[in-house]
Amino acid sequence: MSELLPAQPVAFTEFPALTSAEWQARLARELKGQDPAALRWPLPDGLVLEPFYHREALDALGGPPAPLPFPARPWLNVPALPVPAGSDGHFEVERALTALAHGAEGVHFELAHAATFDADYLAGRLPLATTFIGYTVASGPDELLARLVAAAPGTALRGFLRFAPPLGPEGGEQVGYGAALRRCVALAQAWPDFRALAVNAAYFGNAGATDAQQLAYGLSTAAALLAELPDAATPLAAVAGALHWHVAVGPSYFPELAKLRALRRLWPTLLHAYGLPPAAALRVHAATATWTQTTLDPHTNLLRATTEAMSAVLGGADSLSVGTFDSLFAAPNEFSGRLARNLSLILKEETHLDAVQDPAAGSYFLETLTDELARAAWALFQHTEAAGGLPAARPQVLENVHTAATATFRRIAAGKQVVVGTNRFENRAERFPFNPKKLLRSAAFDTTRAAYPTEVLRLATALHFERRERKTRQAALVLLGVGVNRHIEESFWRLLPALERPELAASHPEGTLSFLFSSPEEATLMYATPEQFQRFARFLYRIPVERQLFMPPVLLSSDLATLQEAVRVFGFQEMRVQGYTTEEVLSRLQGR
Incomplete structure (x- = not known):
């Protein structure tokens, strides 16, 4: 068998080299007057990714960075x-x-x-x-x-x-x-x-x-x-x-x-x-x-x-x-x-x-993104160290993470961030492969996820509609959480006339928890402070006050009369929206 010839470098000399300005002009023509800046991609870190990168991007990095070393073994x-x-x-x-x-x-x-x-x-x-x-x-x-x-x-x-x-x-x-x-x-x-x-x-x-x-x-x-x-x-x-x-x-x-x-x-x-x-x-x-x-x-x-x-x-x-x-x-x-x-x-x-060594190496886009992300992370690291580093700066670090997570919840609630199957392209005929009631009661259910506020609202309303069909005399109170306050407000906000929006905002006081009170006849959206919910749950489960450590479950249920009286005594308030019943609010939130 003849020896293989050495590979020749690939060149397309018949095509003239184009500058970034020439590419940008071509993009502007293709977009038919639309501003290319509208195609920019903002990231949660505050970085903004451009729709187009060219060789000058590597020049801005001081030349193409060296590829990451080939791994000693595959992952x-x-x-x-x-x-x-x-x-x-x-x-x-x-x-x-x-x-x-x-x-x-x-x-x-x-x-x-x-x-x-x-x-x-x-x-x-x-x-x-x-x-x-x-x-x-x-x-x-x-x-x-x-x-x-x-x-x-x-x-x-x-x-x-x-x-x-x-x-x-x-x-x-x-x-x-x-x-x-x-x-x-x-x-x-x-x-x-x-x-x-x-x-x-x-x-x-x-x-x-x-x-x-x-x-x-x-x-x-x-x-x-x-x-x-x-x-x-x-x-x-x-x-x-x-x-x-x-x-x-x-x-x-x-x-x-x-x-x-x-x-x-x-x-x-x-x-x-x-x-x-x-x-x-x-x-x-x-x-x-x-x-x-x-x-x-x-x-x-x-x-x-x-x-x-x-x-x-x-x-x-x-x-x-x-x-x-x-x-x-x-x-x-x-x-x-x-x-x-x-x-x-x-x-x-x-x-x-x-079999690939650092496949992103040399990419105008990915090399720039890697560099910008590294710079943003190092600047934040230096800021944290200047504040005393860990563990001294831990409260501020956790607050920053909480702020980022809350922003994600809001983007999902407003439909600006898509979660396929949860807030967009939902399967309305979905049959859950689990028991929603058991899952919401489980202490192992992971509530620290981006989709949780949307999920718990959907699971709670599914339980209500199921209870209504069965005409059970039991009632339930489902803790929807702090993030769901914002989810409800932002999801329903755009459906309301402008004059009614202040009323909805007033019914979601800052620092309160959201609940769904579900009886066979109706579902009512309510709110209360964390202290009110803690006292309510202790009363319902007969947990003495002297037992300090008590984590109430997400789903509390009892007979209708007991739950109604407990809600009244502990001061839970209904979220009111003029001209809309709670059922209508829930149906709209569920896309019904």
Whole structure:
């Protein structure tokens, strides 16, 4: 067989080179007088993306940036397996064996209570020396790691440990975690393929943070760990070498891809500030975001996860957890687990994305977006550090994330941000694959999601219409939440004559909670203060006042007379809109 000829550079010399000005003129002609600026894409971070980029964009960056280094190995397909409180983890270990036998390249155990997890059983069923395993724990990270060492003595573990205390990411709270984290670093120091400290940027991303916020506050978390953990027995270089990142990836394809690329560019800058050499082996674990998952039309979660996974691997993630489409309402099961696992397999085995080095490199648009996002994140990081860094600036950080999340709720409520199957292109004939009443009562139902205000209103009204058809004498009060106040107002606002809008606004006082009172005859939208609701729920469930810790469920039900009297006594107020019944308001909100 003859030798292949060397590839020749591609050139189109027959086509004259065009300047940006010439392209802009052509765009103006094609738009027939429409201003090209109308096609700009504003991002929640305040960045504005242009509809057109040309080679001058790279000149503005000082020339084409160097491509990100080719990964030492393709990304690992690492499904997450939640281990509920009180479980010894045997069931989840067997599920891990099944996943590893069918394409998974690692597993991530999310332990609700690490103390009960059977490390000996795990070591007996899985070869810990060759299996990539992640562990997320809410307490006792060093104790779990010590038990793993005892269960597999002399074994160099592979994977990662993420300590996720209830109040925030490690490094974000001023509490006595330092000794435990230093012990984790010491235990794992001889394991080159294990990272014992996590920069939990996903904590912010799944609470509604923007991309720049997730990066900036992740950098602040890392800075807190690098500043606080080193001591005489734990050198700074050991702390830096033990760090890895957890990032939540949303469905906005290009910004999410650029976010991971920006992280790779920012990390050496932070290490340089501590006098450390660039870490070529930065480990990034990406997971599809819980923030963007939906309960309504849940199969759309499969489509969201696809774009999220593609952004993650094209952005340079080292390992990836794809969430199951039904995790919000269904127990872990092999069907949805297999679909999530196979998504990553298709991207690798059929799409061959693992064979591409930094596919965004050289793109005028993506290189510019990466640079702008990195600059915005670094500026916000510097602002946070100037305010004292974490944990001192934690209240302001959480307030900023809350503001970003509230803005998302408002965009969804006003229809400016589309959530397919939830606020646009809804399946009005949808038959829920779950019991709405049971789901709303469940303490495990994730209320920290972008679609939650819209979902809970739809689920509550569905329950009302079902109750009306059955003519049951039970009544229910459904907590819709603070965000739903705004959702109701903004969704119904545009339907009202201008003179009636102040009345609607007055019936949604700031700082109150929204409720749906549902009886067999009617549904009434109401509001009350959090204190009124707390007293109401304690009365209904006979919870004594001296028991301070009590989290009322979202759905409260009782016989009609008792609930009506309790609503009257505790001062709940009806949301009134002149000329419209509550039924009409609900029907319009539901698109009926």
